[in-house]
Structure formats: C-alpha cells, structure tokens
Amino acid sequence: MKKHNFSAGPCILPQEVFEQSAAAILDFNGSGLSLLEISHRSKDFVPVMEEARAIVKRLMKLGDEYEVLYLGGGASLQFAMVPFNLMKQNGGHAAYLDTGVWASGAIKEAEKLGKVNIIGSSKAEGYTYIPKNYTAGPEYDYFHCTSNNTIYGTQMKTFPKVDTLMVCDMSSDIFSREMDFSQFDLIYAGAQKNMGPAGVTLVVVKKEILGKTGRNIPSYLDYSLHISKDSMLNTPPVFPVYASLLTLQHLEKNGGIAAAEEKNMAKAALLYREIDRNPLFEGFCAEEDRSLMNVCFKITDETRKEAFDAAWKAAGINGLNGHRSVGGYRASLYNALPLESVKILIDVMKSL
Amino acid sequence: MKKHNFSAGPCILPQEVFEQSAAAILDFNGSGLSLLEISHRSKDFVPVMEEARAIVKRLMKLGDEYEVLYLGGGASLQFAMVPFNLMKQNGGHAAYLDTGVWASGAIKEAEKLGKVNIIGSSKAEGYTYIPKNYTAGPEYDYFHCTSNNTIYGTQMKTFPKVDTLMVCDMSSDIFSREMDFSQFDLIYAGAQKNMGPAGVTLVVVKKEILGKTGRNIPSYLDYSLHISKDSMLNTPPVFPVYASLLTLQHLEKNGGIAAAEEKNMAKAALLYREIDRNPLFEGFCAEEDRSLMNVCFKITDETRKEAFDAAWKAAGINGLNGHRSVGGYRASLYNALPLESVKILIDVMKSL
Structure with missing residues (x-):
C-alpha cells in the first residue's frame, strides 16, 4: 500500500x-x-x-x-x-x-x-x-x-x-x-x-x-x-x-524554489482550510504565523481520537503524531510531500 | 571487470x-x-x-x-x-x-x-x-x-x-x-x-x-x-x-575480530614478503612497526614506474597511490579486502 x-x-x-x-x-x-x-x-x-x-x-x-x-x-x-x-x-x-x-x-x-x-x-x-x-x-x-x-x-x-x-x-x-x-x-x-x-x-x-x-x-x-x-x-x-x-x-x-513554494502554499492552504472548517480540529498557533512546513493541530473531542488515529493509519499515513512535548498532531508538508498525500489526510479528517 | x-x-x-x-x-x-x-x-x-x-x-x-x-x-x-x-x-x-x-x-x-x-x-x-x-x-x-x-x-x-x-x-x-x-x-x-x-x-x-x-x-x-x-x-x-x-x-x-585479524595478517605477510623479495620495491618504515592495514612502499627504479602504474591499473586495481605528502604507493588492506586482491597485486609486482 x-x-x-x-x-x-x-x-x-x-x-x-x-x-x-x-x-x-x-x-x-x-x-x-x-x-x-x-x-x-x-x-x-x-x-x-x-x-x-x-x-x-x-x-x-x-x-x-x-x-x-x-x-x-x-x-x-x-x-x-x-x-x-x-x-x-x-x-x-x-x-x-x-x-x-x-x-x-x-x-x-x-x-x-x-x-x-x-x-x-x-x-x-x-x-x-x-x-x-x-x-x-x-x-x-x-x-x-x-x-x-x-x-x-x-x-x-x-x-x-x-x-x-x-x-x-x-x-x-x-x-x-x-x-x-x-x-x-x-x-x-x-x-x-x-x-x-x-x-x-x-x-x-x-x-x-x-x-x-x-x-x-x-x-x-x-x-x-x-x-x-x-x-x-x-x-x-x-x-x-x-x-x-x-x-x-x-x-x-523542477522549477527551483519558486515552484516548490507554490506547491507548498497550495498544500498548506488546503490543510489549514480543513482545520478551520472542521469543528473536530483546531490549530495550535497564531494564524498569521502558521508554518507552511509543519501544520500542528489538535482534536477537539478526545473521545474521537482513537477513531481518527485508526483512520489515518488505515489510509497509509505515517508520522502524524505531534512532538512529544506538545502532543496533538503535526502534518509536515516538506517539499517532497505530494499534494495527493494532503488530500488523503483531508479525506480522513472529513470522514470522521 | x-x-x-x-x-x-x-x-x-x-x-x-x-x-x-x-x-x-x-x-x-x-x-x-x-x-x-x-x-x-x-x-x-x-x-x-x-x-x-x-x-x-x-x-x-x-x-x-x-x-x-x-x-x-x-x-x-x-x-x-x-x-x-x-x-x-x-x-x-x-x-x-x-x-x-x-x-x-x-x-x-x-x-x-x-x-x-x-x-x-x-x-x-x-x-x-x-x-x-x-x-x-x-x-x-x-x-x-x-x-x-x-x-x-x-x-x-x-x-x-x-x-x-x-x-x-x-x-x-x-x-x-x-x-x-x-x-x-x-x-x-x-x-x-x-x-x-x-x-x-x-x-x-x-x-x-x-x-x-x-x-x-x-x-x-x-x-x-x-x-x-x-x-x-x-x-x-x-x-x-x-x-x-x-x-x-x-x-x-564471520568470526569476529579474531577471524578478521587472521585474514589481515595473512594478507599483510604476503605483500610484505613480496616487497622484501622483489628488488624493484622497498618498504618505507621500520620493519617491527609495519602496519597490517596500510602497506607503504616505493619503487626503486623510477624508470619502471610508468610500466608498473599501467600494469596495476590494467589489473583492475584502484587506490594504490601513496598519500600526496609522501608519494610512492600504499596498499590498504582493510578488513573487507579479499586475499585474492592482494594476490592480484603481487602478480603484477612479479610481472615487471
């Protein structure tokens, strides 16, 4: 898979x-x-x-x-x-x-x-x-x-x-x-x-x-x-x-830094939009300072955590746990991560 | 090759x-x-x-x-x-x-x-x-x-x-x-x-x-x-x-350090024997301190250097040049080097 x-x-x-x-x-x-x-x-x-x-x-x-x-x-x-x-x-x-x-x-x-x-x-x-x-x-x-x-x-x-x-x-x-x-x-x-x-x-x-x-x-x-x-x-x-x-x-x-930036902005925009839209999730930090590289968020209903974790793992997603010092989730969208992977994650977030 | x-x-x-x-x-x-x-x-x-x-x-x-x-x-x-x-x-x-x-x-x-x-x-x-x-x-x-x-x-x-x-x-x-x-x-x-x-x-x-x-x-x-x-x-x-x-x-x-040592001693002994036997070559350093890992030697007749260099390269040998600060030749016999490679080098040395 x-x-x-x-x-x-x-x-x-x-x-x-x-x-x-x-x-x-x-x-x-x-x-x-x-x-x-x-x-x-x-x-x-x-x-x-x-x-x-x-x-x-x-x-x-x-x-x-x-x-x-x-x-x-x-x-x-x-x-x-x-x-x-x-x-x-x-x-x-x-x-x-x-x-x-x-x-x-x-x-x-x-x-x-x-x-x-x-x-x-x-x-x-x-x-x-x-x-x-x-x-x-x-x-x-x-x-x-x-x-x-x-x-x-x-x-x-x-x-x-x-x-x-x-x-x-x-x-x-x-x-x-x-x-x-x-x-x-x-x-x-x-x-x-x-x-x-x-x-x-x-x-x-x-x-x-x-x-x-x-x-x-x-x-x-x-x-x-x-x-x-x-x-x-x-x-x-x-x-x-x-x-x-x-x-x-x-x-x-593949177009240098400019092309990478365009792709990174598209990936981050998509994921932050879902976090802001979906009441089950919320961001960690000030909107104006949000990273294009590491999207940190938490789940608002802890009783759904187990289901969410099972769902993203079942979708083939890896490395979504937040840093041990802050908990929650962290989706890192580095240059090589395809937009497709972000879409899969969003599909899982929407499915709950 | x-x-x-x-x-x-x-x-x-x-x-x-x-x-x-x-x-x-x-x-x-x-x-x-x-x-x-x-x-x-x-x-x-x-x-x-x-x-x-x-x-x-x-x-x-x-x-x-x-x-x-x-x-x-x-x-x-x-x-x-x-x-x-x-x-x-x-x-x-x-x-x-x-x-x-x-x-x-x-x-x-x-x-x-x-x-x-x-x-x-x-x-x-x-x-x-x-x-x-x-x-x-x-x-x-x-x-x-x-x-x-x-x-x-x-x-x-x-x-x-x-x-x-x-x-x-x-x-x-x-x-x-x-x-x-x-x-x-x-x-x-x-x-x-x-x-x-x-x-x-x-x-x-x-x-x-x-x-x-x-x-x-x-x-x-x-x-x-x-x-x-x-x-x-x-x-x-x-x-x-x-x-x-x-x-x-x-x-x-593969037998740990003891087995590696045995192999390393055999490789070094073979090569030093040829250096000592062959008048075209001589070692660099005191015999009692000779390294089992790096066998350094020089050619005694510089007019034969070109022929020797061509011969070992033709035999598929790589990395035989001495360090730039001392010149000559250096055969490094690290653990992974097979005895066969040493024999090939000796064959080349004998052929001149």
Missing part, C-alpha cells in the same frame, strides 16, 4: 533521490565501485562536493561573497559554531529571538561564550506565535533567529532589518520559499528536511564576517578553515552530501 | 553491506518507506542505534562501565572533544605521542585548551617508526596515541602501561586485530575504514572518567550529554550508522 509520509524529519525526499542514491551504492558512475568505498579526494567525488556547493548559490541567487559548506554534527553543533566564530572573545554580546526549543538550544550555547540578550520571546505563551517589534543594533555582535519552528508549527514570514550580522537557523524550511537570501550573513540548516538525509549540515556564510572575534577556535568549529579546504577539512559525510546534491538537483530541475 | 580496491579510506566494505544498505534506501524493513525518510525516533530506527551500540561492546568484550556513541564531525572533531572532556580547566596537562599528521592534528587541538607534552615523536625521521620507551605518569590528565598511521604505514604493536587515562585514536585499524580493549579509557574512530562509510565516528568511553575537568563544554562536544541521550542528543547520521551496523554484523557473523 502506498505510504503518505508526514514525518517531521528525517522526512520524505523525492522518490528519484532514493532510487539514484541506492544505485550509486551498488555502482557509482559506472566505476565498478560503490559510492561508499571511494576516496573523498577521488576524481569521482570531488565534483560532487563542488557541485553540491555551487548549486546552493544558484538556487539562492547568491554571489561570490558567500561560501557554502557541508559539515557534520547537525544544527546542534552550529549552535556552538556560530558564537565561536562570531561572538567577540572580549565583551561578546549577541541578540537572540526565542521561538522554541531549537532557538533555546542555540541561546544556551551562545551563553557559554558571552552575553546573550533575548530580544523577543513567545515562551510564556507556549511558543504559539512569532515575536515582532524588536530591534537589534550595532551593540550586538550578531542577531540569531530560527525561521521555522517544527514543534509548534510557527514560521517567520518576514525578517527584521537589524543593524548587526543576521544569522538564521533554517533547518526546517530551507529551500521551501523564495526570499532575499542576501539579507543573511550566515544561514545554517540540518539537511534532513527539504534538502537531504540526516548526517550533514549546510552552512552558507559571507566570508568577510569571519576571523574577527579574537578567539582561538577548535579547528573543526572554524568556518574559515573549512572554507580554506573547500569543505574537505577532513573526510566529509560522503553519502549524505551526495544524496543532498541529488535532492537539490531535483529541486532545480 | 572486477575491481580490487586498495583505497586508504573511505574504503572497501563487504559487498553484502552495499547490497543491504542500498535495499534499505528503497524499502526499510518492509515498511514501505526508505531508511532516509523515517524519524530517528521511530520504532524502526531506535533498535538500529541500540544494536549498533551493543555490538561494539560484544566485539570488544567490554562491560557496562563503557558507553558507545555514534557522533558526527569525524575524528577531527574528536581531536577537540578529547581535551574538552578530559583536560582540566585549571592547569590542564596532557601527554601525546606524535606518530604522524593525525597525531599532530590531535596535539594542535589539545594545545588550545592546556599544556601538551609530546613524550615521544618520530617526526624528525619522517614518522617512519613508532617511538618507544616513554612513560606517562599521573601528572598528566591523560595520554593520547594513534594506533595506526595510514600515511606512513606504521602501527603500534603494543601499548604502553601509563599511570593516567589512556586515549587512543583507532580510526584506521579498529576491529582489525584482537587486543585487550579494556586497557583504554577512551577509544575513537572515524568509521570510514573497517567499520562503515564516511559520516559517523565511533566513541567508546568509560563513563567514570567524565565530568571531572571543571569545564563548561559546548553541548555537542560533551560526551556525558550524548550518553544521557543514548547517542541521540540530536538527529544522528542515520544512514552511516545503519551501514556501520551492517558492517559490524558482517564481522560478528
């Missing part, structure tokens, strides 16, 4: 990516060798890394002032790498927007290296909206925000104009919508939503902002060092990088 | 691992979903991580005082994590053995956090042997060594008795030979030689040694935190962990 995969991440990727990456494990580029057994410095893999770096700049329409890295350790390691690279050794001071568990995780790491000012937070209201009307001036080394919050289903629809460096964790909505990416000085994203499998993290950084903190940075945590080695300071996560490249090539071939 | 893959890493893995991991990308456990699109907290993946941790302790015959982690960032991140976790904040002092480029990399990271005493080094002689006759007393927070040096083809045949914590980078010979693993307090290894594909690093650590430095450690760099989350502090590198588990299961099914 066909599965409809609403998993919050790692999540659905294009079927073509599964097929191509599985084939590469059996025989890479007709070389007679598996992708898993070749040197990362071989003539077969170096072009993979080069193209994986180049395609990101094409898709984001960024110029040569930006560098692209593929690193290990996940966004959680970036929580530490950002302050190590951007927060001054003496009198370091950064502004953070607190929009949920992941933003809090980033704040915790920055506080280990300097002073953090939380210039906006929706924590007291269970992170059900995106704080607005704050500013960040040049007294801060940088400003950090999280563009999409998977657990609560909130998303920043616009980004503030700040008078300092602009850093954004885009792990859960990167490549899902058009925007002016040049408004950011540093973007990072764990690959395992819209851009690839788990095990690699994308970093897009403006070169000129680096090397100004006076810190002695652990080598693996030093963006400049990774840049100087073309993202091959050490053996990169070969398979995750390759599968990410395939995912981004699929995106580029 | 059949390939004979002597690549120094990422390197050959059992053919069965390629087949099983490719199949899991198309359909994992008959779930109708790809291994790449399932949650790392799903009922399908949690047992993978649990078994990947458990099998390491079985293979190494280690007890409950040890914990096993699968982390991102490679051994290069471990170079920093070791001192962050073991070197005292005040008056930190560690002893390192310098046996090559990787050991030097580890030393560099430790020096960022405290004082390092290099208690043995073969640097002046091009790292062509393993230093001996040194001691490390309780004045050091820990002693660090590198068990095998891929670039020069040297390997520690025995380990010193030290009066401090014993840390070993086993990236390039882990699971290749039997030893008393309980003599180590911390072992780490990038997976991409004997135990899996690139993108994940194994850490085996004695719990009781952690939490004693007085340091405020970045979360991702904190072994204790990873242990408290069962190696799922954040999304782990799902595919590399799974392929590593398959590789270790293959090892266990």
Whole structure:
C-alpha cells in the first residue's frame, strides 16, 4: 500500500533521490565501485562536493561573497559554531529571538561564550506565535533567529532589518520559499528536511564576517578553515552530501524554489482550510504565523481520537503524531510531500 | 571487470553491506518507506542505534562501565572533544605521542585548551617508526596515541602501561586485530575504514572518567550529554550508522575480530614478503612497526614506474597511490579486502 509520509524529519525526499542514491551504492558512475568505498579526494567525488556547493548559490541567487559548506554534527553543533566564530572573545554580546526549543538550544550555547540578550520571546505563551517589534543594533555582535519552528508549527514570514550580522537557523524550511537570501550573513540548516538525509549540515556564510572575534577556535568549529579546504577539512559525510546534491538537483530541475513554494502554499492552504472548517480540529498557533512546513493541530473531542488515529493509519499515513512535548498532531508538508498525500489526510479528517 | 580496491579510506566494505544498505534506501524493513525518510525516533530506527551500540561492546568484550556513541564531525572533531572532556580547566596537562599528521592534528587541538607534552615523536625521521620507551605518569590528565598511521604505514604493536587515562585514536585499524580493549579509557574512530562509510565516528568511553575537568563544554562536544541521550542528543547520521551496523554484523557473523585479524595478517605477510623479495620495491618504515592495514612502499627504479602504474591499473586495481605528502604507493588492506586482491597485486609486482 502506498505510504503518505508526514514525518517531521528525517522526512520524505523525492522518490528519484532514493532510487539514484541506492544505485550509486551498488555502482557509482559506472566505476565498478560503490559510492561508499571511494576516496573523498577521488576524481569521482570531488565534483560532487563542488557541485553540491555551487548549486546552493544558484538556487539562492547568491554571489561570490558567500561560501557554502557541508559539515557534520547537525544544527546542534552550529549552535556552538556560530558564537565561536562570531561572538567577540572580549565583551561578546549577541541578540537572540526565542521561538522554541531549537532557538533555546542555540541561546544556551551562545551563553557559554558571552552575553546573550533575548530580544523577543513567545515562551510564556507556549511558543504559539512569532515575536515582532524588536530591534537589534550595532551593540550586538550578531542577531540569531530560527525561521521555522517544527514543534509548534510557527514560521517567520518576514525578517527584521537589524543593524548587526543576521544569522538564521533554517533547518526546517530551507529551500521551501523564495526570499532575499542576501539579507543573511550566515544561514545554517540540518539537511534532513527539504534538502537531504540526516548526517550533514549546510552552512552558507559571507566570508568577510569571519576571523574577527579574537578567539582561538577548535579547528573543526572554524568556518574559515573549512572554507580554506573547500569543505574537505577532513573526510566529509560522503553519502549524505551526495544524496543532498541529488535532492537539490531535483529541486532545480523542477522549477527551483519558486515552484516548490507554490506547491507548498497550495498544500498548506488546503490543510489549514480543513482545520478551520472542521469543528473536530483546531490549530495550535497564531494564524498569521502558521508554518507552511509543519501544520500542528489538535482534536477537539478526545473521545474521537482513537477513531481518527485508526483512520489515518488505515489510509497509509505515517508520522502524524505531534512532538512529544506538545502532543496533538503535526502534518509536515516538506517539499517532497505530494499534494495527493494532503488530500488523503483531508479525506480522513472529513470522514470522521 | 572486477575491481580490487586498495583505497586508504573511505574504503572497501563487504559487498553484502552495499547490497543491504542500498535495499534499505528503497524499502526499510518492509515498511514501505526508505531508511532516509523515517524519524530517528521511530520504532524502526531506535533498535538500529541500540544494536549498533551493543555490538561494539560484544566485539570488544567490554562491560557496562563503557558507553558507545555514534557522533558526527569525524575524528577531527574528536581531536577537540578529547581535551574538552578530559583536560582540566585549571592547569590542564596532557601527554601525546606524535606518530604522524593525525597525531599532530590531535596535539594542535589539545594545545588550545592546556599544556601538551609530546613524550615521544618520530617526526624528525619522517614518522617512519613508532617511538618507544616513554612513560606517562599521573601528572598528566591523560595520554593520547594513534594506533595506526595510514600515511606512513606504521602501527603500534603494543601499548604502553601509563599511570593516567589512556586515549587512543583507532580510526584506521579498529576491529582489525584482537587486543585487550579494556586497557583504554577512551577509544575513537572515524568509521570510514573497517567499520562503515564516511559520516559517523565511533566513541567508546568509560563513563567514570567524565565530568571531572571543571569545564563548561559546548553541548555537542560533551560526551556525558550524548550518553544521557543514548547517542541521540540530536538527529544522528542515520544512514552511516545503519551501514556501520551492517558492517559490524558482517564481522560478528564471520568470526569476529579474531577471524578478521587472521585474514589481515595473512594478507599483510604476503605483500610484505613480496616487497622484501622483489628488488624493484622497498618498504618505507621500520620493519617491527609495519602496519597490517596500510602497506607503504616505493619503487626503486623510477624508470619502471610508468610500466608498473599501467600494469596495476590494467589489473583492475584502484587506490594504490601513496598519500600526496609522501608519494610512492600504499596498499590498504582493510578488513573487507579479499586475499585474492592482494594476490592480484603481487602478480603484477612479479610481472615487471
């Protein structure tokens, strides 16, 4: 039976990516060798890394002032790498927007290296909206925000104009919508939503902002060092990088970010309409901040929960449970999820 | 034509691992979903991580005082994590053995956090042997060594008795030979030689040694935190962990480390015998320190180099060039390399 995969991440990727990456494990580029057994410095893999770096700049329409890295350790390691690279050794001071568990995780790491000012937070209201009307001036080394919050289903629809460096964790909505990416000085994203499998993290950084903190940075945590080695300071996560490249090539071939955004808006509009229409369901968060990626909702009549759960499972739906910290349901509509899967879910919601 | 893959890493893995991991990308456990699109907290993946941790302790015959982690960032991140976790904040002092480029990399990271005493080094002689006759007393927070040096083809045949914590980078010979693993307090290894594909690093650590430095450690760099989350502090590198588990299961099914060692000794003996016998070739390093994993040699008559290169390429041999820093040749004989491949290489060497 066909599965409809609403998993919050790692999540659905294009079927073509599964097929191509599985084939590469059996025989890479007709070389007679598996992708898993070749040197990362071989003539077969170096072009993979080069193209994986180049395609990101094409898709984001960024110029040569930006560098692209593929690193290990996940966004959680970036929580530490950002302050190590951007927060001054003496009198370091950064502004953070607190929009949920992941933003809090980033704040915790920055506080280990300097002073953090939380210039906006929706924590007291269970992170059900995106704080607005704050500013960040040049007294801060940088400003950090999280563009999409998977657990609560909130998303920043616009980004503030700040008078300092602009850093954004885009792990859960990167490549899902058009925007002016040049408004950011540093973007990072764990690959395992819209851009690839788990095990690699994308970093897009403006070169000129680096090397100004006076810190002695652990080598693996030093963006400049990774840049100087073309993202091959050490053996990169070969398979995750390759599968990410395939995912981004699929995106580029199918109309790029603009086409993905159009599809994502259609999927989200359909599902939110049903949640708002159907008295058995209600959304979690402020309407204006609703995420296009993670649609979080609850059931209003707990006595019908069992029937609902049985119905969506019977329909081949997977990964609809909400995060354990908030409960309810979460339908993640990442780039690769077809509109058809959303329609199946809505049919189940209507059938109750 | 059949390939004979002597690549120094990422390197050959059992053919069965390629087949099983490719199949899991198309359909994992008959779930109708790809291994790449399932949650790392799903009922399908949690047992993978649990078994990947458990099998390491079985293979190494280690007890409950040890914990096993699968982390991102490679051994290069471990170079920093070791001192962050073991070197005292005040008056930190560690002893390192310098046996090559990787050991030097580890030393560099430790020096960022405290004082390092290099208690043995073969640097002046091009790292062509393993230093001996040194001691490390309780004045050091820990002693660090590198068990095998891929670039020069040297390997520690025995380990010193030290009066401090014993840390070993086993990236390039882990699971290749039997030893008393309980003599180590911390072992780490990038997976991409004997135990899996690139993108994940194994850490085996004695719990009781952690939490004693007085340091405020970045979360991702904190072994204790990873242990408290069962190696799922954040999304782990799902595919590399799974392929590593398959590789270790293959090892266990085929007689474990003892059987692998026997095969590795046979392969190395055969190849070193030919190098010693054939006047056209000579080894790089001290005989007593010759590695079972990486056999480094040079050609004594440069005018025959072109013919030799053409001959091994024609025989389907891959990855025989020496590291760019030393030149010559390097035949890596990792666990998965069949004896047959070594025989093919020797046939080529004899044919010149």
